[in-house]
Amino acid sequence: xxxxxxxxEVIATMKAAVGDYILESKIPRPRRVYIRIKSNANKRAVxxxxxxxxHAIISxxxxxxxxxDIEINYHFWCGKAEVTIRxxxxxxxxxxxxxxxxxxxxxLYEREVHDLLGVKFTNHPNLTRLILPESWPKESYPxxxxxxxxHVGDLNGSLxxxxxxxxxxxxxxxxPLVNVVVGPQHPALHEPERFLFKLDGEIVVDVEPRLGYAxxxxxxxxxxxxxxxxxxxxxxxxxxxxxxxxxxxxxxAEALGHIEVPPRALYLRTIVHELNRIHSHLLLLGIAGLxxxxxxxxxxxxxxREIVLDxxxxxxxxxxxxxxxxxxxxxxxxxxxxGNEIKRGLLKVKDRLNFYREVFQSDxxxxxxxxxxxxxxxxxxxxxxxxxxxxxxxxVKSDVRKHDPYAAYEDAPFQEILYxxxxxxxxxMVRLDEVNESIDIILxxxxxxxxxxxxxxxPRRMPEGEALxxxxxxxxxxxxxxxxxxxxxxxxxxxxxxxLANIISFREMIRGCYVADIPAVLVSLDPCxxxxxxxxxxxxxxxxxxxxxxxxxxxxxxxxx
Amino acid sequence: MLEVSPINxxxxxxxxxxxxxxxxxxxxxxxxxxxxxxxxxRYDVERFGVLLKGTPRHADVLVATGPxxxxxxxxxxxxxxxxxEPKFVIAVGTCASSGAPFKKCYxxxxxxDKVIPVDVYVPGCPPKPEAILYGFTKLxxxxxEETE
Numbered sequence: 001x002x003x004x005x006x007x008x009e010v011i012a013t014m015k016a017a018v019g020d021y022i023l024e025s026k027i028p029r030p031r032r033v034y035i036r037i038k039s040n041a042n043k044r045a046v047x048x049x050x051x052x053x054x055h056a057i058i059s060x061x062x063x064x065x066x067x068x069d070i071e072i073n074y075h076f077w078c079g080k081a082e083v084t085i086r087x088x089x090x091x092x093x094x095x096x097x098x099x100x101x102x103x104x105x106x107x108l109y110e111r112e113v114h115d116l117l118g119v120k121f122t123n124h125p126n127l128t129r130l131i132l133p134e135s136w137p138k139e140s141y142p143x144x145x146x147x148x149x150x151h152v153g154d155l156n157g158s159l160x161x162x163x164x165x166x167x168x169x170x171x172x173x174x175x176p177l178v179n180v181v182v183g184p185q186h187p188a189l190h191e192p193e194r195f196l197f198k199l200d201g202e203i204v205v206d207v208e209p210r211l212g213y214a215x216x217x218x219x220x221x222x223x224x225x226x227x228x229x230x231x232x233x234x235x236x237x238x239x240x241x242x243x244x245x246x247x248x249x250x251x252x253a254e255a256l257g258h259i260e261v262p263p264r265a266l267y268l269r270t271i272v273h274e275l276n277r278i279h280s281h282l283l284l285l286g287i288a289g290l291x292x293x294x295x296x297x298x299x300x301x302x303x304x305r306e307i308v309l310d311x312x313x314x315x316x317x318x319x320x321x322x323x324x325x326x327x328x329x330x331x332x333x334x335x336x337x338x339g340n341e342i343k344r345g346l347l348k349v350k351d352r353l354n355f356y357r358e359v360f361q362s363d364x365x366x367x368x369x370x371x372x373x374x375x376x377x378x379x380x381x382x383x384x385x386x387x388x389x390x391x392x393x394x395x396v397k398s399d400v401r402k403h404d405p406y407a408a409y410e411d412a413p414f415q416e417i418l419y420x421x422x423x424x425x426x427x428x429m430v431r432l433d434e435v436n437e438s439i440d441i442i443l444x445x446x447x448x449x450x451x452x453x454x455x456x457x458x459p460r461r462m463p464e465g466e467a468l469x470x471x472x473x474x475x476x477x478x479x480x481x482x483x484x485x486x487x488x489x490x491x492x493x494x495x496x497x498x499x500l501a502n503i504i505s506f507r508e509m510i511r512g513c514y515v516a517d518i519p520a521v522l523v524s525l526d527p528c529x530x531x532x533x534x535x536x537x538x539x540x541x542x543x544x545x546x547x548x549x550x551x552x553x554x555x556x557x558x559x560x561x
Numbered sequence: 562m563l564e565v566s567p568i569n570x571x572x573x574x575x576x577x578x579x580x581x582x583x584x585x586x587x588x589x590x591x592x593x594x595x596x597x598x599x600x601x602x603r604y605d606v607e608r609f610g611v612l613l614k615g616t617p618r619h620a621d622v623l624v625a626t627g628p629x630x631x632x633x634x635x636x637x638x639x640x641x642x643x644x645x646e647p648k649f650v651i652a653v654g655t656c657a658s659s660g661a662p663f664k665k666c667y668x669x670x671x672x673x674d675k676v677i678p679v680d681v682y683v684p685g686c687p688p689k690p691e692a693i694l695y696g697f698t699k700l701x702x703x704x705x706e707e708t709e
Contacts, residue, residue, distance in 0.1 A: 132668070133631050133632050133668075142667050149667050152667060184633065184636050185582075185584050185617070185636065185640055186615070192584070192585050192586065192587065192633050192636070213586075213587060213630060213632050213633045213636070214585070214587040214588070214589075214627070214630060214633070215587070215630055215632065215668050216587055216628065216630060216663045216666045216668055216669050217663075217666040217667045217668045217669065218663075218666070220666065220667060221662075221663065221665065221666050224665070232662070233662060236589045236591075236662060236663075236686075237589060238589055238590055239588070239589040239590040239591020239592065239593070239594065239687060240590050240591070240594060242589075242591070283594060298601075299601055299602055302597075302598065302601035302602075303601060303602045303603065306598075306601075306603050319595075319687075319689060320591045320594065320595060320687050321591055321686055321687065
């Protein structure tokens with residue numbers, strides 16, 4: 001009997017379904033499959049993939065400027081492998097059929113490619129600006145290679161802030177629906193984002209988020225810096241899950257350059273990655289306490305979080321920005337004395353966790369504010385392609401560490417935490433239990449860490465090629481796609497952060513909730529907009545749209561309509 | 562002896578209760594979580610009379626982070642205009658001070674002082690909470706000097 005790998009099975013399945021359209025297929029490394037297809041067959045290939053793997057989720061769409069053409073890569077995780085379906089469209093007439101109608105989760109990614117590279121997705125329901133300011137000049141696409149920043153000019157004064165109010169329904173139960181704007185500066189938000197809530201009395205009917213206040217243009221900047229400099233740039237995509245970003249980028253660069261990482265470095269990465277996860281989850285649990293009006297819980301949890309930050313500082317040199325992973329290993333070694341200190345510190349945290357679990361399970365305030373609030377069913381979670389603790393709170397298996405292991409997770413003993421409730425409480429409990437698992441992973445890693453060097457020397461030049469790397473960031477699956485061109489500078493760096501995948505579900509959760517629940521539900525998503533805002537999300541709507549400028553709104557307020 | 566003019570009196574009053582407002586103008590969150598850390602038991606910035614407020618109308622000091630993206634710039638200006646006089650600005654983090662490492666990015670203006678006047682710069686990526694505390698004491702010194 002012929003033994004085939006799961007990757008070969010995927011290719012065989014695709015060849016059986018759409019063999020005529022496949023130009024090329026390859027398996028560069030385990031669990032990575034690349035299939036090149038004819039340009040008019042993208043929809044056929046995607047629907048064949050979705051038919052063969054019904055639980056496949058779209059990771060992202062990457063557009064790459066390759067000179068005469070623009071290459072479009074659809075990345076899917078199909079349970080066995082990360083499948084990249086790619087095709088090209090001519091730059092002079094960049095048009096391709098949308099896949100939004102067969103996979104609604106692709107809508108945002110298509111709009112991002114449209115905004116930054118100017119690819120027109122025909123039949124897309126709402127192909128408008130997604131990421132750049134409204135006043136950005138038309139026909140100016142920053143991720144194209146021939147783009148010149150001088151074309152933009154000074155947008156500073158011309159920036160018009162607009163509110164988009166969508167939906168036909170303006171009345172319900174005899175009363176008018178009220179639009180309430182929250183953000184970008186608001187006590188319940190710690191980041192600059194704006195939400196427009198449509199309210200029926202105290203009940204939220206609908207919501208439209210407008211992100212984009214933290215869009216800095218890191219993907220373009222990454223192309224202008226060398227690989228080893230980019231490690232420090234991607235660290236600053238997000239200050240909270242920075243270790244996940246560097247680990248992910250370094251893994252991609254190592255795969256690209258065929259660099260063997262010493263096993264000790266993989267264990268050290270695992271330790272710092274988990275320390276980062278503990279700090280991020282404790283941060284979120286504390287903020288959740290703050291948002292539901294339980295401030296002493298916030299103070300308690302953040303006090304205990306300082307233990308983890310101190311340990312991170314002792315191991316890496318920094319409290320928050322770890323700057324630990326580098327291409328070819330890590331920057332600092334772990335001494336046995338420090339290993340023991342980390343163990344002692346974490347056992348203290350573990351002890352405190354028992355107390356917090358008791359609080360979260362029995363405290364009436366937490367029960368009233370989070371139980372049966374903001375429910376996301378398992379079916380919806382699968383359909384909306386959510387990732388991380390949000391998916392696991394609805395009972396969807398999604399832990400990259402378990403299903404696509406990297407660093408030392410292949411051997412690490414840990415459970416994938418799943419809750420079936422799908423409410424805010426379940427999402428918080430997933431994180432609480434994951435802290436416990438993370439502590440176990442670190443204790444195990446310190447005991448079993450192999451000897452040897454902790455980094456290797458790597459050349460600055462990287463060969464031509466491509467690599468896709470996935471890690472489980474504290475907020476869910478993080479994807480970096482890196483392409484090299486034989487120089488020390490990357491050709492393209494694509495980052496898909498977990499919050500972009502998760503923010504879609506906020507609309508699903510918040511409908512029917514009370515206004516007072518908005519912060520509590522939002523915080524249970526653990527949104528991190530600095531990651532997300534290399535792009536923007538405006539919800540898909542049917543029906544009428546109109547635009548109010550800030551001035552209209554002020555005039556309206558004065559008249560008192 | 563204090564010269565009793567209304568502006569001096571209110572400056573003097575700020576010395577014991579500089580209420581702050583935090584605005585993120587496109588930062589990566591690292592500075593923001595360090596600012597929030599200030600409020601927690603280990604650093605306890607409340608001993609200087611510092612309270613985190615939710616609206617610009619109640620705030621005396623704007624603690625701004627981030628390199629100022631094009632979309633956030635106008636909002637930053639508006640928030641500053643909404644604050645009552647006398648008002649002060651602390652730029653927390655290297656991004657907020659100069660824009661680095663995002664200085665050359667196409668959607669970034671590069672520093673809080675490109676939009677509004679800044680009183681105290683706290684460098685660091687992110688600055689430790691101790692450094693931000695030091696920045697607060699520097700600001701209090703500055704207000705004191707101006708009052709005398």
